Amino acid sequence: MKNKMIFALASTLLIIGTGCANVKPWQREHLADYTMRGDRDPLSTAQSEHIWFSREEASGGRGVGGGGCGCN
Amino acid sequence: MNTSPFKKLALAALLAGTFSTAHAALKVGDTLPDLTTFKLDGKLPDSLKGKVVLVDFWASWCLPCAKSFPVLDELQKKYGDKLVIVAVNVDEKAANMETFLKKHPVGFTVVRDGQQKLVAVVSPETMPTSFIFDGEGKVRFLHNGFHGEDTRKEYISEIESLLK
Numbered sequence A: 001m002k003n004k005m006i007f008a009l010a011s012t013l014l015i016i017g018t019g020c021a022n023v024k025p026w027q028r029e030h031l032a033d034y035t036m037r038g039d040r041d042p043l044s045t046a047q048s049e050h051i052w053f054s055r056e057e058a059s060g061g062r063g064v065g066g067g068g069c070g071c072n
Numbered sequence B: 001m002n003t004s005p006f007k008k009l010a011l012a013a014l015l016a017g018t019f020s021t022a023h024a025a026l027k028v029g030d031t032l033p034d035l036t037t038f039k040l041d042g043k044l045p046d047s048l049k050g051k052v053v054l055v056d057f058w059a060s061w062c063l064p065c066a067k068s069f070p071v072l073d074e075l076q077k078k079y080g081d082k083l084v085i086v087a088v089n090v091d092e093k094a095a096n097m098e099t100f101l102k103k104h105p106v107g108f109t110v111v112r113d114g115q116q117k118l119v120a121v122v123s124p125e126t127m128p129t130s131f132i133f134d135g136e137g138k139v140r141f142l143h144n145g146f147h148g149e150d151t152r153k154e155y156i157s158e159i160e161s162l163l164k
Helices: A003-018 A042-056 B005-019 B062-081 B092-102 B117-122 B151-161
Strands: B051-059 B081-089 B109-112 B129-133 B139-144
Touching: A003 B117, B005 B092, B051 B062, B062 B081, B092 B109, B129 B151, B139 B151
Parallel strands: B051 B081, B081 B109
Antiparallel strands: B051 B129, B129 B139
16 A cells, blocks of 8 residues: 555656756747737736636736746 | 665656756856857857957847847947957747847847757856857856846946956
8 A cells, every 4th residue: 555655656756757848048939929928918817807806706816937938 | 775666766756857957057257169069050250269259149039139139239339349249049940030130130240049059058047148258268247138228237347347
């Protein structure tokens, strides 16, 4: 049982450790694209915020890492 | 210590995740690599020996790079032959670079590292990154990013300190 748990843990770590792509600063061309921005449409953002706030009593928390130029 | 193979496996995965982010970057005190060995597109200046050289790594999709170009062009005009500016573009498509250069025409040398071999060796932390080399080809100053007037003033004082 213990071995199975360790195996499961090791497998998870292996997937996490090897599943992440390391994007170098000079390889961010596609991430820097305008279409990769989560907030590119202000109206859509406002609508989504309104729905989350009114239906789920939640707002904010939109700062998701990954996209963008990563410049400076 | 008797370590099970699973523990070793887990440790290896953790170490792989940790060290995959580490990279050896060109830093102050290092020597300028021989640019002619990297098959860059474009014509490099004939000789960099004995000259103050500013090497700037940039991309067409990088907004601060667009802001830095007029400043670099101003520096090139101000210092003339005393300063050599080499802007190394890292775009995968040459057309993107050419479109950018039509919008931001400059008088200094621009080459393209389309295969991204030089930039992988230099390993800049951000776009743009610029290095100022002294007459002996050693990195004396390093700028991560371009921060408008602050960076411009730093460029001028650093270049003038090397030209003395």
